[in-house]
Amino acid sequence: QIQLQESGPRLVKPSGTLSLTCGVSGGSISSDNWWSWVRQSPGKGLEWIGEIYHTGSTNYNPSLNSRVTISIDKSKNRFSLTLSSVTAADTAVYYCASYDTNGGYFFDYWGQGTLVTVSS
């Protein structure tokens, strides 16, 4: 069973860059999944940020496109999110998740989520 664990700074200053890493255990990051980031602003719903395949192919939410980068490190079985020029509106719980496209199209595993606060 795949397990995902987010890590990274919990506090980021306005105009700074948010950086998170998701460690994958119990499976290979080179498997046939898309590795994704989803966020949830306090008291709000879920927003898809983007995804990466083990080949390095990416898809991003156009609402964040110019500020977001997702990368993958196959040697360490992990993938990462960077979000630049952050504002208070980027304060959210950030989840990493695996997206299955084999048996269906769905998020099958999620990390526990990490709250990142943008504040000076």
Added chain:
Amino acid sequence: DIVMTQSPLSLSVTPGEPASISCRSSQSLLHSDTYNHLDWYLQKPGQSPQLLIYLGSNRASGVPDRFSGSGSGTDFTLEISRVEAEDVGVYYCLQALQTPLTFGGGTKVEIK
């Protein structure tokens, strides 16, 4: 982007009674593979979302059979035949037809 609209916003249900949640998409989610690319997730309090239903009507592994999904095209429904206390939380639909993937706004289910 495909806009997903859920209703109602909240639901208060007596244990043992049924519950129904609606999800409507701004465009058809029926793919050329003949499946509707629509999932349902439950986010229990303090937890990450968990998959309930995929491709419109397929129950995920381990999901009780009191949960069922139906619908096609732009109109979908999640039904709980007999609500139990452990079913409380926020239910989200997700369109998985195209990126950006988009979620519904959520339906909060409480127990009376």
